[in-house]
């Protein structure tokens with residue numbers, strides 16, 4: 001190992017980057033993602049949002065909005081050849097959540113390799129964002145990426161872990177410590193590896209125009225988490 005005189009950069013083969021599986025990237029924030037985000041927002045406001053009874057407050061749109069070249073663009077940003085999921089889950093749908101919506105967002109993971117959240121609320125309405133948590137009983141900030149990792153935490157299977165952490169503990173905020181909030185900002189894309197424990201921030205607004213409005217993405221990569229877990 002030698003120190004370069006010119007710029008002080010340490011030169012040597014000592015610091016070798018690990019392979020992807022040992023060095024996962026968990027979060028990428030891209031601002032001013034679309035050049036016509038206002039048009040997407042207007043289209044999102046015209047969609048149908050049926051009543052939903054789910055674990056999460058808010059409503060998903062019935063329809064999906066296709067954004068040309070999106071998978072390629074996101075693949076380029078994360079550096080992985082992502083694929084659309086089958087079934088697509090909430091990919092390309094929008095979600096509106098208002099202050100009056102019942103229920104508190106539960107800490108969870110998404111069954112995708114990357115999730116994208118494009119914030120479409122107006123700048124003057126934005127509050128909170130996307131929250132990340134540490135699970136206190138296990139000291140983890142994410143779901144293990146492998147079956148071996150699940151066993152090392154003392155769980156017999158993914159289903160066992162899901163029952164204990166994602167169903168039981170997810171309802172009890174005393175089991176979780178907030179570690180980070182990505183602030184909401186109009187036209188900000190948050191790409192997250194959704195095996196990290198997370199949830200949406202506070203709901204707000206009393207109409208579609210003033211509420212928490214997002215466009216959702218879900219991508220898959222064969223052989224990568226969550227594919228490797230179950």
Ligand SMILES: [Fe+2]
Nearest residue numbers: 109110115194
């Ligand atoms: Fe999520």
